[in-house]
Amino acid sequence: MRFPCVAGAAVAVRLPDIDQCPWVRRFANLTHADRPPSEAGRTVSETTPTTHTFQVDLRGLVDLLSHHLYSSPKVYVRELLQNAVDAITARRAFEPASPGEVRIWTDGHRLTITDPGVGLTAPEVHQLLATIGGSSKRDEEIEGARRDFLGQFGIGLLACFTVARTITVTSRSAKDPAAAAVRWTARDDGSYTVTELPDGEIHEVGTVVELVARPGEDWFAPSKVIELAREYGSLLPVEVTVEGGEGPVRITDTPPLWEREWPSTTARRVALNEYCENVMGFSPLDVIDLDVPIAGVKGVAFVLPHATSPSARGAHRVHLKRMLLTAGADNLVPEWAFFVRCVVDTDSLRPTASRESLYDDAALALARDAIGAQVRDWLADMAASDPTRLEAFLAVHELGVKALARHDEELLETMLPWLRFETTAGSVSLVDFVRAHQPIYLATSVDEYRQVAQIAAAQGIGVVNGGYTYDTELVQALPRLDPEAKVEVLAPGVISASLDPLDVDAELGLQSFLNAARARLAPVDVDVVVREFNPVSVPALLLDDRDARRERQRAEAEAEADDLWGGILASIKQHGPRAQLVLNHRNPTVRRVSAIGDPELAGTAVESLYGQALLLSHRPLRSADTALLNRSFMNLLEHLTSD
Numbered sequence: 001m002r003f004p005c006v007a008g009a010a011v012a013v014r015l016p017d018i019d020q021c022p023w024v025r026r027f028a029n030l031t032h033a034d035r036p037p038s039e040a041g042r043t044v045s046e047t048t049p050t051t052h053t054f055q056v057d058l059r060g061l062v063d064l065l066s067h068h069l070y071s072s073p074k075v076y077v078r079e080l081l082q083n084a085v086d087a088i089t090a091r092r093a094f095e096p097a098s099p100g101e102v103r104i105w106t107d108g109h110r111l112t113i114t115d116p117g118v119g120l121t122a123p124e125v126h127q128l129l130a131t132i133g134g135s136s137k138r139d140e141e142i143e144g145a146r147r148d149f150l151g152q153f154g155i156g157l158l159a160c161f162t163v164a165r166t167i168t169v170t171s172r173s174a175k176d177p178a179a180a181a182v183r184w185t186a187r188d189d190g191s192y193t194v195t196e197l198p199d200g201e202i203h204e205v206g207t208v209v210e211l212v213a214r215p216g217e218d219w220f221a222p223s224k225v226i227e228l229a230r231e232y233g234s235l236l237p238v239e240v241t242v243e244g245g246e247g248p249v250r251i252t253d254t255p256p257l258w259e260r261e262w263p264s265t266t267a268r269r270v271a272l273n274e275y276c277e278n279v280m281g282f283s284p285l286d287v288i289d290l291d292v293p294i295a296g297v298k299g300v301a302f303v304l305p306h307a308t309s310p311s312a313r314g315a316h317r318v319h320l321k322r323m324l325l326t327a328g329a330d331n332l333v334p335e336w337a338f339f340v341r342c343v344v345d346t347d348s349l350r351p352t353a354s355r356e357s358l359y360d361d362a363a364l365a366l367a368r369d370a371i372g373a374q375v376r377d378w379l380a381d382m383a384a385s386d387p388t389r390l391e392a393f394l395a396v397h398e399l400g401v402k403a404l405a406r407h408d409e410e411l412l413e414t415m416l417p418w419l420r421f422e423t424t425a426g427s428v429s430l431v432d433f434v435r436a437h438q439p440i441y442l443a444t445s446v447d448e449y450r451q452v453a454q455i456a457a458a459q460g461i462g463v464v465n466g467g468y469t470y471d472t473e474l475v476q477a478l479p480r481l482d483p484e485a486k487v488e489v490l491a492p493g494v495i496s497a498s499l500d501p502l503d504v505d506a507e508l509g510l511q512s513f514l515n516a517a518r519a520r521l522a523p524v525d526v527d528v529v530v531r532e533f534n535p536v537s538v539p540a541l542l543l544d545d546r547d548a549r550r551e552r553q554r555a556e557a558e559a560e561a562d563d564l565w566g567g568i569l570a571s572i573k574q575h576g577p578r579a580q581l582v583l584n585h586r587n588p589t590v591r592r593v594s595a596i597g598d599p600e601l602a603g604t605a606v607e608s609l610y611g612q613a614l615l616l617s618h619r620p621l622r623s624a625d626t627a628l629l630n631r632s633f634m635n636l637l638e639h640l641t642s643d
């Protein structure tokens with residue numbers, strides 16, 4: 001599709017594929033009689049088809065680019081740099097020693113960019129610059145065209161209309177030195193002129209693109225141009241300078257830090273740290289080299305110095321053939337590697353048309369997996385050779401490693417000795433814990449763990465808290481790595497069975513106290529037993545499991561429900577295990593309470609013991625519990641203050 005040339009008629013667009021379209025072919029093969037009535041009556045025009053060109057409303061197209069394709073007009077700098085670099089690459093293909101400096105000049109209203117690249121002849125100007133979608137860079141017959149060039153879509157120059165009123169390209173071809181230099185001037189109304197320049201006016205091979213700013217736009221302010229050129233082009237493999245009033249400012253700083261020769265690894269690390277602070281805004285905990293030849297990816301992953309949510313989208317900087325594609329790629333690394341931020345350059349991953357993100361295809365998936373493998377190798381190496389560094393890393397990112405280890409048995413094996421779990425022996429590695437406890441019991445919620453931890457520890461029962469993110473999965477994976485290790489989900493019976501029963505006489509002596517206590521706690525559906533256990537300081541322990549808890553919640557809902565709903569809830573009543581209040585007969589307070597003669601006062605004391613055990617277990621209080629606690633507290637006050 002072409003801009004209309006003001007000097008002549010618009011040129012016809014050939015649509016090469018239209019007669020390949022099955023619908024068009026079918027229609028062409030219809031006989032006259034077969035055609036629809038509206039067509040069948042017509043006899044003249046069908047034999048003399050007229051050809052028309054599509055008309056392009058350039059303003060509409062620019063609006064589309066600026067508002068829907070590109071995130072900001074600032075991409076004009078990238079498009080200009082990209083064309084200049086591609087032109088240099090194209091010239092070097094047949095003239096390897098040709099120069100490679102790109103110069104940008106601006107006075108705030110006009111901006112020029114000059115390159116000593118391949119240049120253009122007048123016919124090429126018509127074919128490439130004036131044809132929307134026309135590109136010299138995607139000819140598949142030219143071996144490696146796609147691989148060598150940054151551009152491919154044939155629309156990039158149009159992006160300049162988002163900031164410029166006119167674009168002038170003055171060019172002299174390197175391929176055809178005999179051809180006249182040519183000047184193409186395009187306006188944002190969609191018209192253009194082409195002028196062949198007299199011999200001698202332009203000697204230098206290459207191209208100068210000049211933009212005149214739209215009124216009121218300040219995209220050509222020298223400081224802005226320098227900033228944008230640095231953002232996009234600092235790694236480009238050619239020298240780029242920007243001049244705007246003062247002397248030229250060098251933009252390029254190549255090769256990338258990770259590819260440079262350094263006098264020492266320390267010097268390299270210092271430079272990378274500095275880069276990370278300046279560009280990524282943090283001082284990295286560590287730096288991982290990335291090299292994925294199969295996807296043409298090279299760069300570094302910086303390890304974040306602070307914990308971050310696994311769901312935080314990673315903002316990775318991706319350069320495509322050394323031009324910044326995006327500073328916000330979120331599909332470059334596997335999700336589990338949320339603790340790194342990468343800076344990479346790739347020569348083979350594909351950009352989307354806006355050239356602001358990576359196309360999520362099989363090649364990217366391959367690169368992602370390979371980057372994941374390199375982050376994993378870094379962890380494994382650290383575990384083998386530098387445990388202190390690993391511990392520093394885990395202090396910040398243990399959750400990330402646990403997330404990864406769930407899906408990666410090999411890594412789990414490597415990392416398990418270093419991962420900490422909350423257990424009845426403190427915060428320890430599972431490897432150590434399983435050596436001291438067989439089986440280990442898994443409490444699958446933090447609440448469950450809290451109710452038993454103190455007692456289990458005192459009895460020497462090994463319980464691990466599986467209530468934190470990923471921990472249950474990891475503990476359950478343990479027997480796969482170590483067949484000797486036994487893991488059992490903690491049932492309430494495990495703890496109560498380990499508590500010593502009283503001798504028969506003592507038990508008999510407590511019968512009437514126990515009956516009174518059970519009657520008092522029946523309304524909250526809790527049974528009462530007396531055992532002897534350590535630590536002596538714990539007077540009572542409240543044990544229940546998920547079934548018992550569910551049943552308590554159901555009973556509470558039933559009590560508060562209207563008749564119909566209450567009836568439904570009553571019909572699903574379970575007769576599963578009730579919660580148990582286990583009183584510790586070794587505890588002096590419990591002994592004194594069990595010896596109280598007044599059944600009313602003994603009942604109040606049991607309610608208080610229940611309340612204390614309930615609060616220690618961190619379980620939510622039901623309304624029945626609150627009422628009970630209230631009552632026992634008031635009764636105790638009453639008792640204390642009565643004569």
Ligand SMILES: Nc1ncnc2c1ncn2[C@@H]1O[C@H](COP(=O)(O)OP(=O)(O)OP(=O)(O)O)[C@@H](O)[C@H]1O
Pocket residue numbers: 079082083084087115117118119120128129134135136137150151152153154155156157158207209
């Ligand atoms: N500085 C230049 N020197 C030589 N040729 C150029 C220059 N700038 C543009 N061209 C020619 O004009 C064509 C169109 O450029 P344009 O920027 O619109 O698209 P592209 O670079 O091919 O693809 P993309 O849309 O992906 O950037 C290019 O393919 C190239 O042939």
